[in-house]
Amino acid sequence: MNAPPLMPGAVNDVVGAIGSTPIVRLNHVTEGLESEIYVKLEYLNPGGSMKDRVALNIIRDAERRGMLGPGGTIVEATSGNTGAGLAMIAASRGYQCIFVMPDKMSPEKVDALRAYGAKVVICPTSVEPSDPRSYYSVARRLVEETPGAFYANQYHNPANPEAHYLSTGPEIWEQTNGKFDAFVSGMGTGGTLSGCGRYFKDQNPKVRIVGVDPVGSLYYEYVKTGRLTKAFSYYVEGIGEDFLPSTMNLDILDDVVQVDDRECFLMTRDLVRKEGLFCGGSCGAAVIGAIKYARRLDHPQRILVLMPDNAQKYLSKIFNDEWMRSNGFLGDEEETGTVAHLLKRKPQRVITADLQTTVRAAVGVLKEHGISQLPVLDGNGRHCGIVSEIDLLNSLVDNPTRVDDTIADLISSDYATVTTHTRLQLLKHIFNDARVVLAVEGEKLLGVLTKIDLMDYLASAHPASAGQ
Numbered sequence: 001m002n003a004p005p006l007m008p009g010a011v012n013d014v015v016g017a018i019g020s021t022p023i024v025r026l027n028h029v030t031e032g033l034e035s036e037i038y039v040k041l042e043y044l045n046p047g048g049s050m051k052d053r054v055a056l057n058i059i060r061d062a063e064r065r066g067m068l069g070p071g072g073t074i075v076e077a078t079s080g081n082t083g084a085g086l087a088m089i090a091a092s093r094g095y096q097c098i099f100v101m102p103d104k105m106s107p108e109k110v111d112a113l114r115a116y117g118a119k120v121v122i123c124p125t126s127v128e129p130s131d132p133r134s135y136y137s138v139a140r141r142l143v144e145e146t147p148g149a150f151y152a153n154q155y156h157n158p159a160n161p162e163a164h165y166l167s168t169g170p171e172i173w174e175q176t177n178g179k180f181d182a183f184v185s186g187m188g189t190g191g192t193l194s195g196c197g198r199y200f201k202d203q204n205p206k207v208r209i210v211g212v213d214p215v216g217s218l219y220y221e222y223v224k225t226g227r228l229t230k231a232f233s234y235y236v237e238g239i240g241e242d243f244l245p246s247t248m249n250l251d252i253l254d255d256v257v258q259v260d261d262r263e264c265f266l267m268t269r270d271l272v273r274k275e276g277l278f279c280g281g282s283c284g285a286a287v288i289g290a291i292k293y294a295r296r297l298d299h300p301q302r303i304l305v306l307m308p309d310n311a312q313k314y315l316s317k318i319f320n321d322e323w324m325r326s327n328g329f330l331g332d333e334e335e336t337g338t339v340a341h342l343l344k345r346k347p348q349r350v351i352t353a354d355l356q357t358t359v360r361a362a363v364g365v366l367k368e369h370g371i372s373q374l375p376v377l378d379g380n381g382r383h384c385g386i387v388s389e390i391d392l393l394n395s396l397v398d399n400p401t402r403v404d405d406t407i408a409d410l411i412s413s414d415y416a417t418v419t420t421h422t423r424l425q426l427l428k429h430i431f432n433d434a435r436v437v438l439a440v441e442g443e444k445l446l447g448v449l450t451k452i453d454l455m456d457y458l459a460s461a462h463p464a465s466a467g468q
């Protein structure tokens with residue numbers, strides 16, 4: 001029997017409700033800024049984020065290719081939003097879902113997926129992507145073990161950026177008539193940035209495409225210097241990566257802005273309280289990123305920012321004062337100071353090696369200065385890695401005859417970088433993942449920081465009280 005015609009004004013199912021999200025001007029958080037900032041409220045999609053568009057395109061593509069059929073199971077490694085989109089469409093089309101999530105995700109995100117009837121498997125955040133316990137590895141194993149399983153694989157599935165090329169990009173272009181100068185988006189899988197970015201560049205190559213990356217992720221450093229340094233953990237969800245997904249097209253990028261958790265979360269709270277926009281943490285990140293980008297311009301621009309998801313999932317975190325305070329995101333910025341304070345208290349003579357330094361010479365330098373690692377500078381004086389005591393020791397034990405070889409093969413990227421503005425609260429978190437931290441200002445290396453430097457600074461900032 002044929003279905004009766006649709007009631008006027010209705011869509012056939014939840015898929016028909018995806019897209020057509022509004023664009024709103026920001027009026028308060030932009031005070032004092034000459035540029036105008038507009039936000040595309042993708043969090044108003046039925047699954048709560050722009051990932052509804054991605055989920056739809058991935059499912060359609062898999063159905064077309066015969067990789068997903070009746071009774072099939074969709075498996076995905078997701079921080080929540082792609083899962084919500086997939087689970088929502090799967091519910092309306094009769095597919096099963098299994099999601100693998102890192103343990104730092106909000107409980108609300110996990111509960112939402114389970115509400116759609118999906119199975120959720122939680123994995124540790126603090127393991128390398130190649131570790132069998134990582135959420136990428138577990139997802140792959142589940143696909144192999146589950147009959148009729150289809151791996152959505154948003155990090156490497158071209159249908160992810162294509163969703164934005166076919167849907168978000170054209171929708172924005174039509175809404176605005178292309179009358180904007182820059183498009184700003186957080187950098188996660190790169191789907192949004194690469195898909196929208198390519199669409200906008202195809203229409204008008206002059207549109208600037210600006211990525212926003214959280215401190216801790218590797219994109220910023222990679223775009224600025226070409227170096228893949230070690231990523232470390234941060235709290236903002238959905239953006240930043242610890243590897244390069246193939247869905248990210250960095251060639252499309254004109255600029256990249258780095259933001260830290262604190263400024264993302266304070267801006268998110270401001271967007272809700274001052275603009276009435278009930279948005280999530282990566283929206284705050286994208287807007288503060290857009291503001292930083294705007295402050296660097298020599299003439300005002302009209303900037304369009306994509307707002308990925310809503311505040312609901314972060315009520316127990318970003319909108320909870322106790323959580324914010326206990327993580328150092330609320331309260332006096334100057335309470336514990338910044339890297340600039342630490343460097344001022346303990347001026348550094350930066351001792352470095354270069355690519356021609358031999359193993360023998362490096363050992364001599366470590367011994368002479370009583371240090372355990374040496375930053376290495378390339379021919380242009382830019383830091384390109386570190387050589388540590390343990391790497392030199394291993395080399396000497398394994399290859400004692402190569403003591404006069406250069407250190408080039410021993411250089412590692414096992415360090416994090418911070419600037420003079422990095423708060424010491426954040427530096428404390430960075431030391432959970434990184435043994436060595438380089439303080440840099442642009443290309444200039446200002447110093448090497450270790451845990452003992454931070455402890456020493458904090459202890460001397462609070463000297464023992466008189467009489468004790």
Ligand SMILES: Cc1ncc(COP(=O)(O)O)c(C=O)c1O
Pocket residue numbers: 079081082186187188189190191192193237238239280282283308309
């Ligand atoms: C909340 C949130 N913001 C931003 C992003 C980043 O978008 P993309 O993966 O398209 O780079 C994601 C991706 O999962 C997300 O969940």
